[in-house]
Amino acid sequence: MKKVFAYIVALSFFNVAYAQEKSPVSVTMNKVKLEFMVDQAGQPAYALFYNQKPALKKSFLGFSLADDSTFYKGFKLIGTAKKQVDENWKPVWGEVSTIRNHYEELTVHLQQQSGLQRKLDIIFRVFEDGVGFRYEFPKQENLNYFIVTDEHTEFTLTGDHKSFWIPGDYDSNEYIxxxxKISGIDNQPVVNAATDIAVRTAPDRYSVQTPLMLKSDDGLYINIHEAALLNYPAMQLHADRGTYKLTAxxxxxxxxxxxxxxxxxxxxWRTIILSDKATDILSSKLILNLNDPSLIENTSWIKPMKFVGVWWEMQIGKSTWSYAKNRDDKDADGKLIPSGLHGANTQNVKRYIDFAAKNNIQAxxxxxxxxxxxDWFGNWKENVFDFVTPYPDFDIKGISDYAAAKGIKMIMHNETSGSATNYERQLDTAYRLMNKYGYPAVKTGYVGKIIPRGEHHDGQWMVQHYARVAQKxxxxxxxxxxxxxNRPTGLQRTYPNWMASESGRGNEYNAFSTGNPPAHETILPFTRLMGGPMDYTPGIFKLKGYAPGNAGRQLHTTLAKQLALYVTLYSPLQMAADLPENYEAHPDAFQFISDVAVDWDDTKILEAEPGDYLTIARKAKGTGDWFLGAITNENRRTTSLNLNFLEKGKSYDATIYMDAPNADWKTNPEAYQLKKMKVTSSTKLNLKLAAGGGAALSIKLSK
Structure with a gap:
């Protein structure tokens, strides 16, 4: 169902550039109001209001181009157009089965008053929960090929807001x-301390990444990000700590x-999501709605799934990615000498396949x-992998046949070592191999400095590379x-086969570094996950004593929280990341991972506060079953839940996986308990979460 109303088309010419300063063009959608104006210097600007209060003060717009350093002033407003859109669409997979796309659009047409008299359009879409806007450069005689040297988009805050940020790094999103406050932003100490991140490039100490989560002193939540990032570099934000102005x-x-x-x-699109409720920020579909519909006509082959993998054992040092100790460890015939530690050997892989087949894990x-x-890392070397030649102890055909016989899919791994040029030359060869052996999915990696040398992970060239890989x-x-x-911007709508990305500090940092603090997973949904699903790799059960040579290393969560992450951190490709033997030691807890869905008909954000706590309930696709996850930070917490999202008149069998009374992420993280009970839509539950803890609920229709 789609309704589009184009109700105002106005072309007006002004003799003076400051006419709109006195009478701004405005658009209102529920509590959100946008005002656009052009000041006396011909500078376009906007302001944003929420519930009749300023949310962003007057913020200027524009560019510097290689041949025009002042393409941000000297404009006149030559026309405006408005329209309304109200439509529903169905994602191929996701957190809900149907998404409403309801906005009012304002297009402003600008032209320089002198010189080349170039034109610039700015498109604003005002939703009930925020605003998206982008610049459009129309076809014109005096603007053909051009170079952007700077974008001057501003987000001028009304005060010194609380912010949740990571450094504006060109090559990594993997910071704590x-x-x-905005006035306290200084990323240099953070960057210098982050020695566990392989490549760090953060030249502006006052720059932060998006999505940036903010909260004002009077309780307004603001999320700033971007949508539909293609053929353009990623946007970071420079913070003026004195004026509280953020600039692209x-x-x-x-x-x-x-x-x-x-x-x-x-x-x-530049996106600003607004609400006086934190739960509304997480419910927003504004970013998805600003992306184009799927480019893939037949999506029947795209299947969300859970998987296990030969991965965590390498992260913790039990086995290695490499077959030999080093590249020079060869015999008299020049062949690599096996170290005996190689994880991806046929026998070991079959062990994972057997485990998956027994436990409702698809891949x-x-x-x-x-x-x-x-010889894969640290040398800025271009030709590292060929993506088709297995080690001698990995029987690719035998493993594929074995998996197929047990109904298990295999997921390919293509690490590039940052050498995107090498990968692009071999894309067809690599993907033909996947087709030959029936691999339905691939995990790519870009660890290290980028080749082409001098390019960055988040620059325009690499943004286009990631899109080319998705299309291939x-x-x-x-x-x-x-x-x-780069961090996601909703492109999973356009490329629904692009199921997940890492693009953030995942569970792996608990394997080889100081790890992630207990609040980390309560912040991620408000930051990294705003643009799309994250392959966080949850589900670690052995929370202490897993790292050889480092007895004190541990995860900063309880086991029950690891279960809850399957609900609170969404991904349609969801990994059960731990070793099979650690799951086999806790079969009752692993039942939740076996049961939990990865594709959903509905999602309810029951309670949320960034950095503190989060509780989400989701309805499994095509069923009446619900799953719920509740997590907290380093503080113990009791949460009261109303199950009124369940269907009235129905009875459900609930299994509650929760922290034991003496559980604590630091001293007793693996202590958990199970409780089974009948529940209905009128049931109210009190859940006690340990420090760094959580709870997971499986709520199935009674038979």
Whole structure:
């Protein structure tokens, strides 16, 4: 059902540039109001209001181009157009089965008053929960190919808001979040301390990444990000700690330019989500709605799934990705000498396949299966992997046949070591191999400095590379899980085979570093996950004593919280990340992972506060069953839940996986208990969460 009303089309010419300063153009949708104006210097600007109070003060817009450093002033407003859209659409997979796309659009047409008299359009879409806007460069005589050297988009805050941020790094999103006022933003100490991140490039100490989560002193939640990032660098934000003004800061290329464009063209959308309720921020579909519909016509082959993998054992040092100790460890015939520690060997992989087949897990990932791992990292080397040659102890055909006989899919792994040029040359070869052996999905990786040398993970060239890989995967009917790309911006609507990304600090940091603090998973949904699903790799059961040579290393969660993450951190490709033997030691707790869905008809954000707590309930696709996850930070918490989201008149069998009374993430993380009970829509529950703890509920229709 789609309704589009184009109800105002106005073309007005002004003799003076400041006419709109006195009478701004405005659009209101429920509690959200946008005002657009052009000031006396011909500078376009906007302001944003929520519930009749300022949310963003007057904020200027525009660019510097290589041949016009002042393409942000001297404009006149030559026309406006408005329209309304109200439609529903169905995602291929997701957190809900139907999404409403309801907005009022304002297009402003600008033209320079002198010089080349170039034109610029700005498109605003005002939703009930925020605003998205982008720049459009229309086809015109005096603007063809051009270079963006800076974007001057501003987000001028009304005060010194509380912020949840990570450094504005061109090459990594894998930092621990800092919570501070805007006036306290300084990423240099954070960057310097983050020695567990392989590549760090953060030249502006006052720059932060998006999505940026903010909260004002009077309780307004603001989330700033972008949508539909294609053919453009990722946007970071420079914070003026004195004026509380945030300004777009684009990731540069190897020669310092930001973007190479050809009119007609447009930028990604800049997004601002607003509410006086934290739960509304997480419920918003504004970013998805600003992305284009699927480019893939037949999506029947795209199937959300759970998987296990030969991965965590390498992270904790039990086995290795490499076949030999190093590249020079060879016998007299020049062949690599096996170290005996290689994880991706046929016998070990079959063990994971057997476990998956017994436990309702659909697939198995294997890393380290292909040659090249002896010399894969740290040398800025272009030709590392060929993506098709297995190590001698990995029987790719035998493993594929064995998995198929047990109804298990295999997930390919293509680590590039940052060498995107090498990967692009071999994409067709790599994906033909996946098709040959029936691999329905691939996990890609970009650990290390990028090649082309001088490019960054979040620059324009790499943004286009990630999209090319998604399209190539779609051409071969392969689903994609990308690690180390730019943070997502809703492109899973356009490329629904792009199921998940890492693009953040995942569970793996608990394996080889100081790990993630207990509040980390309560912040991620308000930041990293705003743009799309995250392959966080939850489900670690052995929470202490898992790292050889480091007895004190541990996860900063309880076991019950690891279960809850399957609900609170959404991904349609969801990993059960621990070793099979650690799951076999707790079969009652593993039952939740076996049961939990990865595709949903409905989602209810029951309670939320960034950095503190989160409770989400989700209804499994095509069933009447619900799953619920509740998590907290380092503080113990009791949460009271009303199950009124359940269907009235129905009875349900609930299994509650919760922290034991003496559980604590630091001293007793693996203590949990199970409780079974009948529940209905009128049931109210009190759940006690340990410090760093959580609870997971399986709520199934009674038979």
């Amino acid at each position: 979040y800092t919570t501070s 800061s684009l990731v540069p290329d190897a020669v310092g330019n930001k973007a190479y464009l050809n009119a007609p063209c447009h930028t990604p 198995v990932l294997v890393e380290g299966w292909n040659t090249g791992w002896e 995967a779609a051409d071969h009917l392969v689903m994609l899980d990308a690690h180390e790309p």
